Amino acid sequence: MRDNKRKFPRGISLALAALFWLAVWEAASLAVNLEFLLPSPVRVAERLAVLAREAEFWGAAGGSMLRVLLGFLFAFLAGVLGAALAFRFSPVAALLSPVLRIVKATPVASFILLALVxxxxxxxxxxxSFLMVFPIVFGNVLSGMQSTDRNLIEMGRMYRFSPLSMLRQIYLPSIVPYLTAACGTGLxxxxxxxxxxEVLANTRLSLGGKIYAAKIYFETPDLFAWTAVVIAMSVALEKLVLLLMRRLLRIFHLEAAHADRGTPDKAL
Amino acid sequence: MLTVEHLTKRFDGVPVLTDFSCVFPETGIVAIAGPSGYGKTTLLRCIAGLEKPDGGVISGVPERIAYCFQEDRLLPWRTALGNLEAVLGKRRRAEALGWLERVGLADAADKYPSELSGGMRSRVAFARALAFDAPLLLLDEPFHALDDATRADMESLLAEKSRGKLVLLVTHQAPPEGAPVVRIGER
Incomplete structure (x- = not known):
C-alpha cells in the first residue's frame, strides 16, 4: 500500500514548529504592545546578544552550571549507592521509603526556604538540586536491580561468576536503561x-539571581533572555551527559544492553 | 559418587518429587526421562543446589557444575562469542571460538542472542556448558529445539567431550545410544 503521508526530516519539522511558535509569540507581543508584559522575540534576542557580551553573563552561566552539576552528581552517587544498599539490605529500603515519599510530595519552595535557614x-x-534528583536516581536504580532477570543471576551463580563479574555482566546491563532515564529526567x-x-536565595553569580534582578526592575526582556539561557544550558547539559553515557556504554561494551532492553528515555 | 537418597521436594505443598533415590555412576551419560511435571528439572535443580530439598540427602556433588538450563539463559547484551567469554574469560577467546565452531556456529560468533534462532541459542548454551569444563554436567532438554541431524551431531559431540565426566541429560526424546535411563514419575 502506498503511504500518502508526506514525511519531513525531523530537523525540518522541528524548525518549522519552532518558527510557528515564534510567530505566535511575535503576534501576541504585537497584540499586547507592552514590552514589560510580553516582549517580542526579536527584542529578547537583542537583549541576549547584549548580555552575552558582558563578563558577568558567563560568570552567572558558569556559576549556575557548577551548582546544578554538583547537586546532580552528589545525587547520582548517593542514589546509586543508596539503591545498592537498599537492594542488598531490605531494612535500608524500608528506612528510606518514608523520607523519599515526603521529599517527593513536598513543594520545592518549602525546601528552598528551609535550606536558606x-x-x-x-x-x-x-x-x-540534590534533593530533587536523589529520589529519581535511587528509585530508578533500585527498580533496575529488582528487575534483573533471576534466571541470569542463577546462571551466573552456576558458572561461578565473581561478584565483580556478576555486577559487570548481569546487574549493570540491567540497570543501564533505568540509569539513563534517571539522568534525562534528573538533569x-x-x-x-x-x-x-537561586531566585529565592538571590545567589551571587547565578542565572537565578539575574532572573530575580530582572523581575525586581521590571526588565521583562532580560527575564525572558535569562530564562532562554537556562533552557539552552539545561538542554545542552542533558545532551552532553547522555553523550558521555553513550561513550561509557561503548567503552564497557554495554551499548547492546541499552538496545536490547529498550529504555523509557528515547534521548540516547 | 553422586547419590540421591529419599529426595522429596514440594512446591506450595504440592509434591513434585517424592522419596526419589538413585546412585549415579562415576562417569558417563545418564538419561533422565519421564512425563512432564514429574520433577526431572527439580531433580537437577536440587543437585545443583538451586532448590532446597524438603527431605532426603544428596551427596557426592562436585563443587564445579556446568548447567545447561531448559531456557538458553544467554546474556542478551553479549554476542554468542561474548557469552562464552563470560564463562571462559576474555583471554581464552580462541578457545571460545573453537567451541562455537564445534557446535556449528562460528559464523554467528558476533551475533546477539536476539539475532539467533531458538536452535542456535540452545547450541550456544550447550557450548557454554561444555566449555565450562566441570566434572558434572546437568543438561535440561538441551536439544529440544534442534532438528534430528543437528541433534545427532550435538549428541556425538557430547559423547566425545564428556569422557571422564558424569552427564545427567533430561530428555523427552530417545536417549543417546547406550545411555542408561533413569525414569521419574513412571511405574
Whole structure:
C-alpha cells in the first residue's frame, strides 16, 4: 500500500514548529504592545546578544552550571549507592521509603526556604538540586536491580561468576536503561530546582539571581533572555551527559544492553 | 559418587518429587526421562543446589557444575562469542571460538542472542556448558529445539567431550545410544 503521508526530516519539522511558535509569540507581543508584559522575540534576542557580551553573563552561566552539576552528581552517587544498599539490605529500603515519599510530595519552595535557614546561600541551589534528583536516581536504580532477570543471576551463580563479574555482566546491563532515564529526567529537574533556589536565595553569580534582578526592575526582556539561557544550558547539559553515557556504554561494551532492553528515555 | 537418597521436594505443598533415590555412576551419560511435571528439572535443580530439598540427602556433588538450563539463559547484551567469554574469560577467546565452531556456529560468533534462532541459542548454551569444563554436567532438554541431524551431531559431540565426566541429560526424546535411563514419575 502506498503511504500518502508526506514525511519531513525531523530537523525540518522541528524548525518549522519552532518558527510557528515564534510567530505566535511575535503576534501576541504585537497584540499586547507592552514590552514589560510580553516582549517580542526579536527584542529578547537583542537583549541576549547584549548580555552575552558582558563578563558577568558567563560568570552567572558558569556559576549556575557548577551548582546544578554538583547537586546532580552528589545525587547520582548517593542514589546509586543508596539503591545498592537498599537492594542488598531490605531494612535500608524500608528506612528510606518514608523520607523519599515526603521529599517527593513536598513543594520545592518549602525546601528552598528551609535550606536558606539551615545552610549558607551558595549551597542552597546545590542542596535543592540534590534533593530533587536523589529520589529519581535511587528509585530508578533500585527498580533496575529488582528487575534483573533471576534466571541470569542463577546462571551466573552456576558458572561461578565473581561478584565483580556478576555486577559487570548481569546487574549493570540491567540497570543501564533505568540509569539513563534517571539522568534525562534528573538533569531537567536539577536545573528547575537549582535555578528556583537561586531566585529565592538571590545567589551571587547565578542565572537565578539575574532572573530575580530582572523581575525586581521590571526588565521583562532580560527575564525572558535569562530564562532562554537556562533552557539552552539545561538542554545542552542533558545532551552532553547522555553523550558521555553513550561513550561509557561503548567503552564497557554495554551499548547492546541499552538496545536490547529498550529504555523509557528515547534521548540516547 | 553422586547419590540421591529419599529426595522429596514440594512446591506450595504440592509434591513434585517424592522419596526419589538413585546412585549415579562415576562417569558417563545418564538419561533422565519421564512425563512432564514429574520433577526431572527439580531433580537437577536440587543437585545443583538451586532448590532446597524438603527431605532426603544428596551427596557426592562436585563443587564445579556446568548447567545447561531448559531456557538458553544467554546474556542478551553479549554476542554468542561474548557469552562464552563470560564463562571462559576474555583471554581464552580462541578457545571460545573453537567451541562455537564445534557446535556449528562460528559464523554467528558476533551475533546477539536476539539475532539467533531458538536452535542456535540452545547450541550456544550447550557450548557454554561444555566449555565450562566441570566434572558434572546437568543438561535440561538441551536439544529440544534442534532438528534430528543437528541433534545427532550435538549428541556425538557430547559423547566425545564428556569422557571422564558424569552427564545427567533430561530428555523427552530417545536417549543417546547406550545411555542408561533413569525414569521419574513412571511405574
Amino acid at each position: 539551615w545552610i549558607p546561600s551558595p549551597g542552597v541551589p546545590v542542596f535543592t 531537567g529537574l536539577a536545573w528547575k530546582a537549582g535555578v528556583a533556589a
